[in-house]
Amino acid sequence: MTARLIVEADGLVKTFGKVRALDGLDLSVHSGEVLAVLGPNGAGKSTFINLIATLLRPDGGHLTVGGYDVARQPAMVRRLVALAGQSAAVEPTMTGRENVQMIARLFGQSRSDARRNAAAVLERLGLTESADRLVRTYSGGMRRRLDVGASLVGRPAILLLDEPTTGLDPRSRNELWDVIRALVADGTDVLLTTQYLDEADHLASRIAIVDHGRVVASGTPRELKQRAGSTVVEVHVRDADSLPRVTAALQVLGADAPSIDVPTRSVRVRLDVATQRVFAALRPLDDTGIAIDEVSVRQPTLDEAFLALTGARQEEVA
Amino acid sequence: MSLPIALPRDNAAGLIVSAQQIARRVLLNFIRTPQYVVVGTLQGAMFLLIFRYVFGGAIATGGIDYVDFVVPGFITTGVLFNAMYSSVGMAEDMNSGLIARLKSLPIPRSAVLVGRALADTGLQFWSLAITIGLGFAVGFRLHGSWQGALAAAGLVVLFGLVFEWLFLLMGMFAGSAQAAQGGALIIFPFTFVSSAYIPVATMPSWMRGFAENQPVTVMVNAVRGLADGHGAEALLGHPTSYFVIRALIWSVGLIAIFAPLAIAKYARG
Ligand SMILES: Nc1ncnc2c1ncn2[C@@H]1O[C@H](COP(=O)(O)OP(=O)(O)OP(=O)(O)O)[C@@H](O)[C@H]1O
Ligand SMILES: [Mg+2]
Numbered sequence: 272m273t274a275r276l277i278v279e280a281d282g283l284v285k286t287f288g289k290v291r292a293l294d295g296l297d298l299s300v301h302s303g304e305v306l307a308v309l310g311p312n313g314a315g316k317s318t319f320i321n322l323i324a325t326l327l328r329p330d331g332g333h334l335t336v337g338g339y340d341v342a343r344q345p346a347m348v349r350r351l352v353a354l355a356g357q358s359a360a361v362e363p364t365m366t367g368r369e370n371v372q373m374i375a376r377l378f379g380q381s382r383s384d385a386r387r388n389a390a391a392v393l394e395r396l397g398l399t400e401s402a403d404r405l406v407r408t409y410s411g412g413m414r415r416r417l418d419v420g421a422s423l424v425g426r427p428a429i430l431l432l433d434e435p436t437t438g439l440d441p442r443s444r445n446e447l448w449d450v451i452r453a454l455v456a457d458g459t460d461v462l463l464t465t466q467y468l469d470e471a472d473h474l475a476s477r478i479a480i481v482d483h484g485r486v487v488a489s490g491t492p493r494e495l496k497q498r499a500g501s502t503v504v505e506v507h508v509r510d511a512d513s514l515p516r517v518t519a520a521l522q523v524l525g526a527d528a529p530s531i532d533v534p535t536r537s538v539r540v541r542l543d544v545a546t547q548r549v550f551a552a553l554r555p556l557d558d559t560g561i562a563i564d565e566v567s568v569r570q571p572t573l574d575e576a577f578l579a580l581t582g583a584r585q586e587e588v589a
Numbered sequence: 590m591s592l593p594i595a596l597p598r599d600n601a602a603g604l605i606v607s608a609q610q611i612a613r614r615v616l617l618n619f620i621r622t623p624q625y626v627v628v629g630t631l632q633g634a635m636f637l638l639i640f641r642y643v644f645g646g647a648i649a650t651g652g653i654d655y656v657d658f659v660v661p662g663f664i665t666t667g668v669l670f671n672a673m674y675s676s677v678g679m680a681e682d683m684n685s686g687l688i689a690r691l692k693s694l695p696i697p698r699s700a701v702l703v704g705r706a707l708a709d710t711g712l713q714f715w716s717l718a719i720t721i722g723l724g725f726a727v728g729f730r731l732h733g734s735w736q737g738a739l740a741a742a743g744l745v746v747l748f749g750l751v752f753e754w755l756f757l758l759m760g761m762f763a764g765s766a767q768a769a770q771g772g773a774l775i776i777f778p779f780t781f782v783s784s785a786y787i788p789v790a791t792m793p794s795w796m797r798g799f800a801e802n803q804p805v806t807v808m809v810n811a812v813r814g815l816a817d818g819h820g821a822e823a824l825l826g827h828p829t830s831y832f833v834i835r836a837l838i839w840s841v842g843l844i845a846i847f848a849p850l851a852i853a854k855y856a857r858g
Contacts, residue, residue, distance in 0.1 A: 324693040349695040350600055358686035362614055364621040376610050377694050379602045405621065421690070425600060 284331030294484035307475035316464035353427035363407035378425035412443035432463040509562035601695035611704025653820035660724035662785030673773040679760030680769035713749035733818035741815035754847035811836040
């Protein structure tokens with residue numbers, strides 16, 4: 272790959288008083304890849320995005336965007352990036368169309384270009400029917416889509432999406448994913464943040480897991496999953512006495528030892544990627560007649576991925 | 590290190606277009622929020638009626654009628670009450686995420702504030718028209734020349750712009766709409782401890798020192814002199830030009846201080 276670097280962070284530091292929101296973050300993003308920055312609340316995701324968008328200035332380290340230094344050439348950077356921030360950035364007393372047209376005009380487009388491009392963006396986001404309604408009458412999901420639309424209308428080289436689907440219902444979330452995928456197919460470089468592993472998995476070609484202002488793991492979704500264990504099998508039993516037997520049966524499935532949680536009477540194991548024998552492993556349980564309340568086969572939660580990838584449990588966020 | 594990405598051409602709006610777009614947004618926001626229009630107008634009307642008819646009878650204003658005395662004061666201080674909305678609006682914007690987007694756009698740093706100042710100046714015209722109308726309705730009459738009246742109106746709009754910058758700055762520092770509203774209480778000493786509603790001669794001497802020299806008094810007296818002619822000059826003890834010149838100096842000085850401060854504050858975040 273000879274793709275050029277679009278974002279290069281080197282020992283990036285940003286402090287707010289005593290809080291080190293970014294604490295020596297190193298990360299490079301190449302053109303053509305979609306990077307998802309994954310991390311819990313307070314990890315520093317928004318801070319990183321806001322530094323790229325030149326809303327904040329770094330306190331240490333280096334950050335270049337498209338080859339321009341954010342501290343010394345912010346005006347250049349602003350011509351390359353567009354931001355859909357974490358809180359909706361639309362004017363509620365204007366219509367959807369007026370909002371998008373305003374941003375298009377601010378990107379230097381002529382009146383007629385702005386009108387045409389706004390219409391195209393609204394169409395793409397499925398907002399044509401409600402385009403002429405005031406945004407204060409929109410649902411949260413529609414606002415979010417409009418927000419993304421407003422950042423698209425300037426045809427940015429690099430699109431920054433800070434938790435684009437937080438607060439959306441599953442259907443709106445899927446629709447937005449489709450839009451993002453289509454943009455990527457058109458050649459826009461996308462950098463997004465998310466708290467959801469499955470979202471990163473669906474959209475990103477590379478994931479960087481951030482915690483306490485540093486990248487703690489990065490790689491393709493496939494690589495990370497191999498390290499995290501792609502799937503978790505969890506068995507809830509009716510009677511705590513049967514936990515050891517269930518644990519023994521699940522042993523063969525796991526990349527490492529199953530973990531037992533006595534209060535919930537459950538056993539959990541991260542599935543070895545090589546294992547295809549989930550049902551074969553569960554069958555003996557059936558034969559022994561252990562009363563089982565629930566068997567679930569699911570993606571690891573963010574917490575579990577953290578545990579596997581960093582060897583440390585993420586701090587409880589109150 | 591790789592070579593920089595070639596910048597797209599013509600994807601950055603200049604100051605005029607961007608300020609105009611921002612101004613349009615502020616105006617639409619005002620017009621489409623009926624409670625601003627209705628509450629703002631009613632509040633002004635009530636205030637004027639109270640002064641004119643409740644307090645007015647008890648206040649002696651020498652050779653001129655109280656209504657002629659108070660209406661220019663009321664119109665001039667109206668500018669400060671409007672500026673309160675600018676401050677709250679700015680504070681709201683800072684928290685809304687919209688400012689974050691605007692800051693990430695390739696537009697001049699001053700565009701957002703210049704746009705808002707333009708819009709708010711437009712709104713000053715609107716509110717000036719209403720207060721002048723109200724003033725005539727409660728019996729105010731011009732006693733100066735019509736040129737003087739026009740100049741008075743021009744001064745009021747200028748004063749609006751002066752306080753606009755101060756209040757935008759306060760709005761940005763406030764951090765929330767509530768705090769901005771609290772900060773805007775500062776207008777009460779400046780409007781009430783001034784010559785706007787009563788002659789300063791009736792105040793205790795320690796207060797009079799402040800009242801006579803603070804900018805609101807100077808501005809009110811400039812407008813009053815232009816609107817009321819000789820009667821006002823006799824009451825105020827100075828020719829109108831005395832106040833007009835001082836009011837202009839105050840205006841230029843305050844804008845020269847607060848406009849750059851506001852723009853710098855905005856750019857630094
Ligand atoms: N303007 C600010 N002033 C003070 N502290 C801040 C500010 N912005 C962020 N922080 C702190 O910096 C840290 C990182 O915050 P950031 O918003 O980047 O996290 P995040 O990963 O985006 O979290 P979330 O998932 O909740 O959006 C947090 O501890 C936060 O409290
Ligand atoms: Mg965030």
